[in-house]
Amino acid sequence: MPLPPLATLRAFEAAARHLSFKRAASELAVTPTAISHQVRLLEDTLGVRLFDRKPRQVTLTPAGQELYPTLRDGFAGFSAVIDRVRARKSQRGLTVSVLASFAAKWLLPRLAGFQAAHPDIHMRLHTSAEAVDLKSGMADAAVRYGRGPFPGMVVQTLFADRFAPVCSPMLNIRHPGDLRNHALLHLEWLRPDDVTPTWSRWCKLAGVDGVDLAAGLSFSDDTHAIQAAIAGQGVVLASSEMVQSELESGVLVQPFGPVIEGHYYHLIHTGKSSNLAEIEAFGAWLASEITNTQSA
Secondary structure, eight states, X not given: OOOOOXXXXXXXXXXHHHTOHHHHHHHHTSOHHHXXXXXXXXXXXXXXXXXXXXXXXXXXXXXXXXXXXXXXHHHHHHHHHHHHHHHHHHSEEEEEEEOHXXXXXXXXXXXXXXXXXXXXXXXXXXXXXXXXXXXXXXXXXXXXXXXXXXXXXXXXXXXXXXXXXXXXXXXXXXXXXXXXXXXXXXXXXXXXXXXXXOXXXXXXXXXXXXXXXXXXXXXXXXHHHHHXXXXXXXXXXXETTTTHHHHHHTSSBOOSOOOEEEEEEEEEEOSOOTTHHHHHHHHHHHHHHHHHHHHO
């Protein structure tokens, strides 16, 4: 069934709430005559009287008393929803592209701190192994791992990655030579270079020979390699930053060195985003978290 015009319902609701055409007119910024006209139009549409009109007072008829509570609650509901929508629109947003492993092992365990410090910033993480074109607008900023450079970007260098052998204490590995008797877990890097933390590079630095460098499982996601190491399936060259909680809890151990250096993590953005203030807030928080981690 078609509803009466919204303006007539709004005028009636205000007049019924105030029991005054004059006060309703003041609230809606129209004249009392306009309120009277809208109410009369609603009465004609419904075919019933809604008000008893007296020289200086109006009162609701039984039909008006029946209609008013539903309209009152309806307009109150409209107002509440509109307020929530407006609040979400005004809330600042920030989309950051990150590696899934960095998100899972480093960022997410700490992210509640950023949200507590900046409750007005709605954070969205975009996880991808491939670099996202920030000029496309898919993300406002990105945490990238690598050597760089990042031409045309504003770059905030975060921290250097370091890698060392880690494994389950169940394997009872004590010395580098023990690797000859255990499986090695390998990470598949998208763009390997001379800084890529491979077992070949580590064994050369450690002076260990006789290790079967080709054997063992390979993983495209280092979080899976870490889980395999926890399960006792072998030894993995893992980022010290990515296994910090596992080392602290004792489910993984670093039985020996050496530690080899990897690339750096960087926060990058175009410098032209409309969310520049949010990016800078996120960058400042990252710097603070890194300082706290390194001083702990």
